[in-house]
Amino acid sequence: MRDIRDRFTFLFTSTKGLILVGIASISLVTALFGFLSGPMEEFGVRDFMIRTFGISLVPAEREGRIIMLYHAIAMAVVAIETYVITSLVKMRREHQATINSTITFGFLLSMIFGLIFAYFGHNYVFHGLFITGQAIVFFAGVMLAWVLWPWRAGYRIDDADKARTRGGVDLERVAFFVMAVAMLGSAIFGAVPGSMFGNGFRTFLAEDVVRDPVKTPMQLAIIGHLHIMLALIAVALSLIIGRSFDFRGRLHKIAMPLMIAGTLIITLGVWMVVPFERIAHVIINVGSFPVLIASLLLVYFGWRQTANARLAARGLARPSFGQRVVALLGDPLRFGTLWQMVYMNVVVTALGIFMAIRLDEVVRQWPHREERVALTGHWHVLSGIIATIILLYYADLAGLKGRARQVFGWVVIVASDLAFGAVALFETKRLYVSESAQQSLVDMAILLTDIGLATVLATLGIFLGWRLIDLFKRNGRWRQELAARPTSSEQEVLK
């Protein structure tokens, strides 16, 4: 009995255990619901799943189901980021425990009952619990923002290598705080219209109304909400990765003000999309630039640090460029978290900018359905890249070493980038081929996407299987991780 309790203590109170719960939840949902679409539909697996589990797929409710699925996954992602933030950023232990337990309860409630409601018949108690779960996640966010308040005396810093004000206010903490508050505001920004559309089950997907010349304020708010939430999740992840690299020095001092200003400007730009749609995009673009620069400064810092650490370990004082590159690539987990950010700029940002610039001349000359494919591909890739960064970060945190570290890291990087590259090719196919000539390109892009994603999922499955087997061991890695609480970074927590 005590052994079971210890395992639950590990899973639901330690940072590593909580992240594991979050990743496992998302993996299960992705695996289960992935069977309902894409190649699994073509193979007939979808029909088998529907029959076996009694899934109810009413055609008119497709959009609602998808939105609930997105939210179920998004809540878990936000929870994972919160676990990491509460472990990395200085705060009282009881605050950390309260925030983590609250958000865990919220995301699990929301995920379980949201998906039951969406896919297994409409019991309105379940819908209520789905909403309650989201409200609890929001409340955890409020607590996090309150705890992050950077102007508290105990949180001031005197580290000259860190971005700070003259009064010692930690600008990295300010960046976390601004992100958290922006996310809370943006959640309300989506929750209000969501209540209207959701309560009447008149849901819509943003990509379906993109060409409507007049959008209602509620529609604009929904479109803004989904964009800003994904952007803020990415901002939070950049800050987390920065923390994990102990980002500091001159670049840190440049990056943090940029990150704070950019986050504020993007958020305000998105919120302004309702009253001032015409200028909102300009504001968002202006805000994106400093965030992009700050992220690239982090990449430079992180890669240099990773390479230098390995070069120092090998005793190379004056390495050549090639030796530096080899040293950098020697640690795929550390390299990969930052590489995926760079890759994001290629397959998401650059593509997005191209489409925005050539919208009327190119994209809007295609039928709406082609533009829709480009839009959905665009943000699916962004979400997917965020997921891989979290995976690489967690594998590093979990202490994956040796050959397993190399194999896991490189497989996730190469396979996911292959898939995301193929999706980017698919979503822009009309630039290269006509409708009647596209099939071979489509077949290959989908094949490469499936191979890439299946490989990542299989690798993740092996990784999670390893952790699951470990949980059955009396003195497995889990017990060491439990005993090691707080982690080194958590030692910063205030007494």
Place this chain on the structure above:
Amino acid sequence: MRQFLLASFLLLMLTAGCAGPTLPVSTGHVDTGVDPETWVRIPAGPFALGQFNDPGVIGTDFEIMVTPVTVAQYARYLNDALAAGTARIEGNQVVGPYKGDVFHGHKHEERIDPGDYVQIPLDAPELRLVRNGNAFAALPSYENHPMTMVSWFGARAYCEAIGGRLPMQVEWEKAARGEDSRPFPWGDTLNRNVANYYNSSDIFEKAFGKAGDTTPVGFYNGRSYDGYVTLDNASPYGVYDMAGNVWQWTADITEGMHYRFLRGGSKADYGYMLRIWTRNNAGPAYYSPNIGFRCVR
């Protein structure tokens, strides 16, 4: 190894990108038993409109073509229109006059001024017409396939030439749905042998790959074709092909946008696009092997 993989990947991309267009090679003429010259009356009255079953109403009875306009029908129109001078060949296009739209200056809105606009391209390999000077005929075995590669202007001109017009979206939807809230014209469930959509495994997909080819109009009517058994996809009013095969142009002109709406989904779309309320749109000069039309009067 990595370089090899990268090179292979790039080679594959290049190969795929250079693939030529699929030329229209039919599996042979298939008689479906459905006469494309038939029209059916849709009664005025209320019905469930859109995904959320909003109250919709049709003010007066109208008639709609039982199937999309076929290649043979369109060839006939072209011959008549070119002879009468209501359409003309200009370069590699058939063009005809359009009165233009009112321009509202909305963001992304393009001007459609009065003038001549493309009805069909003549140099597209996907066109199922054979040309001999100013005389057109359907490509053999495609006579009863839906006319594709036709712009909104070309679709509109055809309907006006036969004394009809393109359907308004609301009319199209009632003709497809009847008076209940069904998601598909034939009922509640989408089966692979009830409509022509992406990866629906019809006999044309077996011949041409997943994207397949158009099926002859009225193909899914419960008949068996060399052992391939179809389900009847007629709407409550007996209108065929209101889901799948080709998107269908509709008449609506929306203030602030130059796009025209398309309904019904096509052979190149996943099944969920075949839901009655699903909409697509494109500029009025756009044409595609997945777009056709039918008329009302």
